[in-house]
Amino acid sequence: MSSLTSIYLDHAATTPMLPEAIAAYAEAAGAGPVNPSSLHAFGRSARSRVTAARDALAESLGCSPAEIVFTGSGTESDNAALFGAAEVQRARGRDGIVATAVEHPAVLNACRALEKRGFRLTLLQPDETGRVSAEDAARAIDGRTAVVSIMAGNNETGTRQPFEEIGEIARTQGAAMHVDAVQAFGYERWDLQKLPVDLLSISAHKIGGPQGVGLLFIRRGTPFEPLLHGGNQERSRRAGTENVAGIAAFAAAARSTFAGLEEKVRRVEAVRAAFLSGLSRELGEEAFRINGNEHFRLPHIVNVSFQGISSETMLMNLDLAGVAASGGSACSSGSLQPSHVLSAMKLSPDRVRNAVRFSFGLGNTREEAEKTALIIATISARLRIT
Numbered sequence: 285m286s287s288l289t290s291i292y293l294d295h296a297a298t299t300p301m302l303p304e305a306i307a308a309y310a311e312a313a314g315a316g317p318v319n320p321s322s323l324h325a326f327g328r329s330a331r332s333r334v335t336a337a338r339d340a341l342a343e344s345l346g347c348s349p350a351e352i353v354f355t356g357s358g359t360e361s362d363n364a365a366l367f368g369a370a371e372v373q374r375a376r377g378r379d380g381i382v383a384t385a386v387e388h389p390a391v392l393n394a395c396r397a398l399e400k401r402g403f404r405l406t407l408l409q410p411d412e413t414g415r416v417s418a419e420d421a422a423r424a425i426d427g428r429t430a431v432v433s434i435m436a437g438n439n440e441t442g443t444r445q446p447f448e449e450i451g452e453i454a455r456t457q458g459a460a461m462h463v464d465a466v467q468a469f470g471y472e473r474w475d476l477q478k479l480p481v482d483l484l485s486i487s488a489h490k491i492g493g494p495q496g497v498g499l500l501f502i503r504r505g506t507p508f509e510p511l512l513h514g515g516n517q518e519r520s521r522r523a524g525t526e527n528v529a530g531i532a533a534f535a536a537a538a539r540s541t542f543a544g545l546e547e548k549v550r551r552v553e554a555v556r557a558a559f560l561s562g563l564s565r566e567l568g569e570e571a572f573r574i575n576g577n578e579h580f581r582l583p584h585i586v587n588v589s590f591q592g593i594s595s596e597t598m599l600m601n602l603d604l605a606g607v608a609a610s611g612g613s614a615c616s617s618g619s620l621q622p623s624h625v626l627s628a629m630k631l632s633p634d635r636v637r638n639a640v641r642f643s644f645g646l647g648n649t650r651e652e653a654e655k656t657a658l659i660i661a662t663i664s665a666r667l668r669i670t
């Protein structure tokens with residue numbers, strides 16, 4: 285990381301830990317040896333920390349604490365959901381997997397691995413804004429579908445999917461419905477008791493919690509077998525000693541996030557709007573295109589292609605100027621491969637090559653957004669001259 289970096293616009297990759305989460309982590313980690321499976325007093329106090337965290341997270345999701353399984357990441361939650369439901373469904377004569385072509389690699393590559401194991405994979409193609417349609421989903425989901433996996437909001441473009449409508453279709457057909465909510469969690473209020481969702485993945489480090497902690501909601505009665513085999517932790521749904529301090533910090537981050545959710549949304553929307561109007565003013569409307577859906581979207585992500593400037597060139601120059609952004613998802617940004625999300629949206633090769641993702645968070649200000657727009661205009665002018 286450049287020591288100059290002072291404007292962090294990469295919150296979709298990871299967020300800085302909230303002070304409440306750091307305090308909760310330090311408190312739990314400093315409390316002595318803590319294994320919630322131990323029967324002695326140390327163990328019991330660890331268990332009560334995990335129970336309190338589970339209760340808080342269940343409240344933020346509108347589900348029962350018993351329906352929450354702590355995992356080691358959003359990636360693990362996605363894999364556990366897909367493999368866990370698919371194999372049980374196969375034993376019931378269902379062998380179809382339906383997902384979108386714009387899923388995060390944690391879902392997409394898990395689906396491809398299931399395909400190698402004999403499942404039939406159908407990927408729903410998005411429109412040019414990155415959104416799939418419930419009509420296409422209805423055509424793809426049938427009585428042989430085992431699992432449907434639809435992300436709530438996309439990590440590269442912010443485009444929101446109609447997962448609620450697709451969940452109703454999955455339910456009618458008896459398929460298990462999984463939602464990767466890693467990017468959307470903490471920006472919307474959900475009541476999982478009412479939503480047609482059986483499995484839902486979340487990751488702590490996207491909402492100001494620590495890395496290496498995730499959560500999988502498993503609705504009571506959902507076909508599921510564990511990915512990890514071992515001890516009886518998490519009611520035998522995820523073996524392995526719990527990350528007690530990480531779980532406590534995750535819950536602290538969720539409590540803080542949901543206490544101020546509407547304010548957080550308002551703030552990141554204002555920063556995003558200031559950034560886009562800054563770009564129009566400094567660069568001109570013709571010099572950039574927004575990739576994604578302007579109506580159905582998450583508040584904190586905007587994906588922009590700058591005419592005639594490759595994403596690598598723009599990102600390098602932004603980094604030199606102290607601005608941290610990203611090209612597509614963090615996992616593929618180091619590999620120079622064109623984004624599978626933007627490619628699935630059938631954008632022109634130039635637009636795919638020139639795409640940069642800016643993602644905002646609580647710490648950002650409108651001034652930072654305007655300064656970034658100005659920096660981009662300066663970079664563009666310099667590159668056009670040289």
Ligand SMILES: Cc1ncc(COP(=O)(O)O)c(C=O)c1O
Binds near residue numbers: 435464466
């Ligand atoms: C939509 C989505 N799903 C899953 C993941 C993976 O989460 P984790 O980093 O906790 O493994 C990410 C991370 O970027 C994501 O954006």
